[in-house]
Amino acid sequence: MSHALTSRHRRIDAAAAVDKAVLYTTISAGMVLARRYLTGRGVDQAFADQYGSPFGRTAAKVYRTEMGTEPRKAWSNVHGKWRRVNGFLPSETAVLDKAFVTYKRTAEYVAPAPVAEPAPAEVYVNATAGYAARFEGLTGDSLRALETVHGSEAPTDHIAPLLDTLADWRQALDRFEATVTDADEKTVEGLPEDDPRRAAWRAASTGMDAFLKAQAAVHGAYVDWSFDLTGTVEINDTPLPAAPVIADGCRIPGCDQHWHSDGLCVATLGELRFAEGSSLPIELTSPDDGAPYIVAYAFDPVAMNMRLQMDTQADAVAFAKALRDAADAVDEAAAHLAPATTGTAVAL
Secondary structure (H helix, E strand, O other): OOHHHHHHHHHHHHHHHOOHHHHHHHHOOOOEOHHHHHHHOOOOHHHHHHHHHHHHHHHHHHHHHHHOOOOEEEEEEEOOEEEEEEEEOHHHHHHHHHHHHHOHHHHOOOOOOOOOOOOHHHHHHHHOOOOHHHHOOOOHHHHHHHHHHHOOOHHHHHHHHHHHHHHHHHHHHHHHHHHOOHHHHHHHOOOOOOOHHHHHHHHHHOHHHHHHHHHHHHHHHHHHHHHOOOOOOOOOOOOOOOOOOOOOOOOOOOOOOOOHHHOEEEEEEEEEEOHHHOEEEEEEEEEOOOOOEEEEOOEOOOOOOOOOOOOOHHHHHHHHHHHHHHHHHHHHHHHHOOOHHHOOOOEO
């Protein structure tokens, strides 16, 4: 076998061993193919895959007309298969440009408009749509009506999802405040009053006021229902009840024996209730190994300041009566304490 033939066989063997994808990519390097040209013009990939072949044939027809010869050939991986296609040099893109306006599908192609990100005000309005309406008509009376029809748990069941709504509402407000810019405000300046963007801006910029109004409605209605401050409280000027009898084994009147296990006799003299479940109990306590004492202490289960707002005359009258009853009970219980001359202080 001659040296030339041996070299030829070696080249054939070497070519056969080359990866097809590497070979075809190398052959087509630097050439502009139909699908790649289309995506470079802003055409989406799905359109380019569907109409790339007929567009390439249109480009080849233009090339023959203007150049008087066949276009070059290249390799393209179409749906996982290598196919011979028409290829064009970068200097020949004018042919492709002419084909783009000649081929009907590409001439009529309109790229989808980019989806604009909604303005922060629009995001807020969409997130809180219908929130304010959920709090309309919410009063202590409306909760009492629910209780009458559906039972004692109905008011709480009604309030619970409203609290969730308030939490979601506040998060939407926080997101708006974190994302809104001066540019957003300038964008809506000068727009007509009935423009949706102007309406969205008004709703978002006054969102905190609407939120606080709804929050106050929940608080007021629930407190009103909880304490039944309906304005119909009648206070009768009746004499104080007779002093309770001291039970066997107790040292003070009114002891319910609940704290006997701790060596204490305890009698509740009165309790002033405040909002959010807070209260101020007053008790007479007599320990096994010490002198009796009176203690008033704050009970606050939710770690909020004790507060009771009175909006009607009846509310104030009821609170004053509770104070007088507690004061009368303290005066009566004082007889069980050491005389003032001993220096014993009242614990508060």
